[in-house]
Amino acid sequence: MHKIHCLNNISPYGTDLLTADYELTEDAASASGILVRSAAMHDMEFGDNLLAIARAGAGVNNIPLDRCAEAGIVVFNTPGANANAVKELVLCALLLGSRGIVDGIGWVRDNADDPAVGKAAEKAKKAFAGHEIKGKKLGVIGLGAIGAEVANAAVDLGMDVYGYDPYVSVGAAWRLNSAVHYVANLDDIFRTCDYITIHVPAMESTKGMIDAHAFELMHDGVVFLNFSRDSLVNDEAMAAALESGKVGCYLTDFANPAVVAMKNAVVLPHLGASTAEAEDNCAMMAVREMMSYIETGNIANSVNFPACDMGPVPEGLRRVTVLHANVPNALTRITEIFGEAGVNIVDLTNKSRGDYAYTMLDLDAGNPGHPDDAIDRLNAIDRVFRVRVVK
Numbered sequence: 001m002h003k004i005h006c007l008n009n010i011s012p013y014g015t016d017l018l019t020a021d022y023e024l025t026e027d028a029a030s031a032s033g034i035l036v037r038s039a040a041m042h043d044m045e046f047g048d049n050l051l052a053i054a055r056a057g058a059g060v061n062n063i064p065l066d067r068c069a070e071a072g073i074v075v076f077n078t079p080g081a082n083a084n085a086v087k088e089l090v091l092c093a094l095l096l097g098s099r100g101i102v103d104g105i106g107w108v109r110d111n112a113d114d115p116a117v118g119k120a121a122e123k124a125k126k127a128f129a130g131h132e133i134k135g136k137k138l139g140v141i142g143l144g145a146i147g148a149e150v151a152n153a154a155v156d157l158g159m160d161v162y163g164y165d166p167y168v169s170v171g172a173a174w175r176l177n178s179a180v181h182y183v184a185n186l187d188d189i190f191r192t193c194d195y196i197t198i199h200v201p202a203m204e205s206t207k208g209m210i211d212a213h214a215f216e217l218m219h220d221g222v223v224f225l226n227f228s229r230d231s232l233v234n235d236e237a238m239a240a241a242l243e244s245g246k247v248g249c250y251l252t253d254f255a256n257p258a259v260v261a262m263k264n265a266v267v268l269p270h271l272g273a274s275t276a277e278a279e280d281n282c283a284m285m286a287v288r289e290m291m292s293y294i295e296t297g298n299i300a301n302s303v304n305f306p307a308c309d310m311g312p313v314p315e316g317l318r319r320v321t322v323l324h325a326n327v328p329n330a331l332t333r334i335t336e337i338f339g340e341a342g343v344n345i346v347d348l349t350n351k352s353r354g355d356y357a358y359t360m361l362d363l364d365a366g367n368p369g370h371p372d373d374a375i376d377r378l379n380a381i382d383r384v385f386r387v388r389v390v391k
């Protein structure tokens with residue numbers, strides 16, 4: 001029986017997919033799998049049984065990916081499963097940033113007790129007039145699942161769209177509307193656009209990428225949208241840009257003490273992926289990825305190990321998997337051990353991703369040798385993180 005712990009509320013559409021071989025547990029330390037959304041895991045100790053963490057969502061900055069890799073824990077996310085939800089909220093934010101909607105609603109609330117509120121509104125409304133987004137230039141930084149959807153929807157709304165993503169995947173580029181202008185230099189997004197929206201992951205390399213230099217290049221009154229993570233924007237520089245009018249409006253999904261105090265900031269409580277549809281999609285994808293890994297060793301959509309798929313374990317064979325460092329000779333040492341134990345390797349796959357690698361082996365279960373001894377010897381190899389007899 002595999003025990004699964006939910007660190008956040010996970011949609012029952014996902015947990016209902018768990019078969020009779022699984023049970024939910026309140027005890028994270030004994031779990032083979034953890035399902036999580038945004039709960040902070042950096043300070044968490046992981047139990048020895050923990051094989052996988054599945055993030056029902058996109059951002060994985062709440063999970064210590066390298067520490068997990070070195071403990072033999074595969075971390076998954078659910079790319080694209082909440083992209084439509086975020087796209088829809090970003091479209092809403094474009095409109096909130098263009099018209100006096102937020103202040104207008106506030107004015108009506110403040111005047112709710114006035115019996116002549118209708119007449120007063122006709123006088124007051126000029127203070128909340130705005131602009132249309134049609135024909136305006138939108139810069140999209142990051143053209144992955146969300147950025148590409150935002151770019152395409154903005155084209156459909158008549159915006160002139162500029163996209164920047166030096167690492168864009170072939171799939172994402174293929175999905176982009178051909179009307180989206182490709183921009184090779186980020187500064188050109190800052191210089192050109194009336195609206196800018198950022199859709200990149202929070203990493204060391206993207207921390208504070210929207211800084212004083214970026215604001216210097218922008219048009220006066222630019223509208224800036226951040227539905228990715230607050231660490232991407234330098235708050236001090238943003239506060240100054242809002243104060244000077246360089247940024248006309250900052251719309252962000254990430255509340256923090258600095259942002260909530262900023263003039264002309266519209267701050268939402270991290271609502272981007274909080275639709276029933278997105279929560280269900282993410283939960284189902286996360287549970288499927290985790291079950292597939294636990295039952296077959298196959299890895300899809302991991303963020304710390306390479307994708308690897310040998311299909312179901314063939315009848316009559318034994319599958320052993322090894323999570324290890326991406327170092328010279330690793331595969332030779334693994335295969336040597338089975339050779340010396342007299343175990344025939346019927347099929348194998350070895351893939352790497354950055355510092356980490358994964359080897360899957362289908363073994364002839366019927367031949368002589370001492371596979372258990374072989375497993376002990378594999379475990380003793382330097383920089384082998386986990387050896388698992390899947391079946």
Ligand SMILES: NC(=O)c1ccc[n+]([C@@H]2O[C@H](COP(=O)([O-])OP(=O)(O)OC[C@H]3O[C@@H](n4cnc5c(N)ncnc54)[C@H](O)[C@@H]3O)[C@@H](O)[C@H]2O)c1
Pocket residue numbers: 057058059060079080082083086141142143144145146147164165166167168169172199200201202205206227228229253270271272273274
């Ligand atoms: N507000 C929310 O509720 C919410 C919901 C989902 C995702 N997010 C955030 O949005 C981010 C993006 O999500 P996604 O599903 O589109 O992810 P994704 O992985 O599909 O796309 C990210 C894109 O950013 C690009 N990128 C990376 N570094 C870059 C850089 N320096 N400059 C330009 N592009 C760069 C990548 O090449 C990739 O195409 C997530 O990492 C998460 O932090 C927020």
Ligand SMILES: O=C(O)[C@H](O)COP(=O)(O)O
Pocket residue numbers: 037038039056057058059060082270272273274
């Ligand atoms: O990265 C994500 O997928 C979003 O920020 C959603 O986070 P949540 O699952 O905590 O709503």
